[in-house]
Amino acid sequence: MSLVDKRGRLFGLLNVLDLLMVLLVALVVAAAYVKLSPVHRPAPHTLLPENCVWADVVLRMPGEYAWMAEITAPGMLRRDPRSGEVDAEITGEQVLENGDLAVSLRMLAAKDAQGRLVADGQALLPGRYMRIITENCVLSGMVYRVSLAEGPAP
């Protein structure tokens, strides 16, 4: 039996277009569920003190945000609104050769069950879009590099 028959049915069971529509509806439902769930739903373990670590993160912002270099400065902080503790700090910045702005941050993260670093309810993976609201400015860009920071755990 061929994968898709002359009537467009996958293994003779379900039309490929129907399958696509069913999957699309399922995706929209799943996306709405994830979006409408509480913000920190996937990462309650990030709050456990034994999992907390400091991570060095380089956030890369496109060239049109290079003017932010005049505003950002090492020492700018973000505080956890619940505890008032500092959970992120700008440690450096650099305008790259292609005009992009790279901002270095030290931020509070946690290791999840798979050993990945998690912060703000999402895994810290290179390429992920991230938005950091400090007390002085808002940084929006992509995670460029991630590493465990040296020094004692918080």
Place this chain on the structure above:
Amino acid sequence: MSVWADSRFRQWAQSANDGSAFLAWWQRGAGAARIFENAFGYRFVQRKIHFLLPLAVAVAVGLAVLFGPWILLPLGLIAAMSYLWPRAGLAALPAAYLWSPEFALAGVGNELAFLRIDHALVLGLLAHLCRRAAFRDTGLYVPLFLFLAASVTSALLGLLRGYVATPEYALMYCVQLLYLAAGFVCAYSLGHRLPRAVPYAWALAMVAFAAYGIAETRFPLEVAEGLRYRSYERGFFDRQANHAAYALVLGGLTGLGMLAHSRWRGLGLALVLLCLAGLWGTGSREGVAALAAGLAAMLLLRLPALLWAAPLVFVLLCMALPAGFWDALLRPDGSFFDRILHWKAALATVDQHPVLGLGLGARHRRFYDSQYIMLLAETGLAGLLFFSWWVAALARALWHGARAPGASVFAAAAFCALVALCVQSLACVGFVVTMMAGPCYWLAGVSLARQRELP
């Protein structure tokens, strides 16, 4: 004595490939799979045509909530024009694709949610095809829909597993793939209705696009001291030089194809000259590689016997390049070096979920800058295999279409454009970018529609 015909290499290549399953598949015609007319969902809409009205109201309410109610006016007007005069809608589509970042009705092309003129045009065309039951089926839809199904499944699983942290990304990429595919379906279903308008619609859009680039090169919007200025980077276009370069390559290739037809010779020459001048202004290495691939494909179409020697020539050319070329390409502070680092990071995750990947939308497309690495990492082997099947099936149909007697004026260019897009997508996500995949699919759909039947 023919050196080529009598060469041992050619004889070996032919004998080695005589029993090749791929070769047999390539030479066989596309099977006719009646997907649309047998789909339950499509037949349901056809039987209950009034079902379209509540569907349209639901879409309108959703868009009004997302973008504000005023958006319905321009969207409705353009979609209605496209619905009532589908030829005009289809003819306007190439220009809308090329200027898509700027012809935004809401948002801009780099935001998560945006709505543009080309969206409205395709929406109207789809409604027309649905209302008139005018979808044309082809065997090409089998790999296309399987690829889309694999992509949507991977996004769904990625969301449930938690790899896709931003649901909007998953939805955006899936909708973008579906939208581009819809453009191909519309062009294939309606393209036969545009026999004479196709060259004009295409050429005028390309000429205007190239003229903008030439003007911007001559009169830069900004002047950066000590740096070479690249057009299509600022102002109207936000960092689109590489994407625009592919569109200009596409224009140049179609111009070359038109040169072979006496009726279109003048327009073809203008296209070639303007698009090459525009391409120079972009300073895009990817664009030059795409142009070289497109020209090589054109040569292969003329001399198909060279197909056997193509891999050997490619290897020899790579070996003939000076060492300085590779050093310059792999400079640690260059963008290509960054790409290699990202590719290694992306490939490191493949063994975790090899079948369906992390899920479409797990990372931003700019992280990969390679269509194939992105598909392998995010949609897994299933997505990449179905995608390869779709591209190969389309290339096969275009190859046969270009070599058939009485082929359309753009048939050869459509095949070359697809080859160029495949090559440029090694270093960018070309099959997701509207400015690149949109015109390529439009050209392919219209060219195939002009054939009486698929070979």
